[in-house]
Amino acid sequence: MSSTGDSKRFGFPDDDIGPAHDSRRAAIEYDASQQKASDSSSEVSYKHMGWKGIDEPPDDDYEPEMGIQKREPIPEDDLDMTPMIDVTFLLLIFFMVTASFTLQQSFEQPPAKSDEPSTNVAETEEVEDDYIEVLIDQNNTYYITTRDVEELEAPSDTEMRTQVLDAKSSSNATRLIITAHVDSFHRKLVAVWDTGLLAGLQMEIKTTEEDY
């Protein structure tokens, strides 16, 4: 082997195959011979001599299988846990999803007061404690009336929010009166209600058909 390998390695024209082909085969054979040489120093050579390596089972108590009696208990290590884990995750996800979707985030609001939408009720109520009034007009603009300021305009939700929170902190207002035009967006009313909850104010809602 080594003599032919050597001859091929150097590309000697002792074969019918073309020189390019020849040299490649020679290279592979050379590699293989190298590997064998390195392996022969370790376990491979022992295996040839009958040594079976450490990982093979000892032969001492090995019994040949005898027909029907060959049933052996399945070793517990062989149980595959993957499907069980998969199913468990499936159930987990299912219950998580169903649990979270039965709940609806919401506000509790008082029932509507009168049959006729009007602001006239506001004047009849006694106003002894401090309050903040937010008006939402037909163009969805906020007007905030406090003890100090009359009808301060707030075009955006954030401005309304800061103004209401400022008014709350600068006075001892406990109530928030929301007057919404019937054509204003529900979203705007919810924004004011949200602000009122944030400020910890007692709230009441009125609707009006008057344009501003």
Add this chain to the structure above:
Amino acid sequence: MADEDPIELRNGRRNKEDAELDMTAMIDVTFLLLAFFVVVSKMDPQKTIDLPLASVTFNVPEKNCVVMVATADAETETFKVYKGSAMNEADLVSLDDPDLLEEEVGAYVEGEFSLHPTKEAVLIKGEGDVRTGLIEMIKRGVNLSELAKSRKIHVAVEEK
């Protein structure tokens, strides 16, 4: 060792191994995906309600509520009020006459509460573009129901 390297493996030894692959894991994953898509596709009709956003919210179990839904088409400025969260065309409330609307809502709420006395509240799911007046009308309709007077009214929002 040396003769088991790539050249030998191309001769189809791998194919025999493939035939013995355990299908259980693949089937499990398939069921997982199936369940996922079933759930996702069911959520869609609920998501179409464009609820107003809020930061301070409370959770209320929808099962314990009589639900009214009000939707708005922003382009045509038309509104729809449904009895129940299913939003079927058959459950539409006529908006022609405010008084009739209130009566219809009141009758529906009353009927629901007498059918399911354990329900605790009325939940109004109104889209952000619905007019305040319409929500107020629904509330007044709820007020017409005697059984609803002892119960609370919730307005659905979505957390910011």
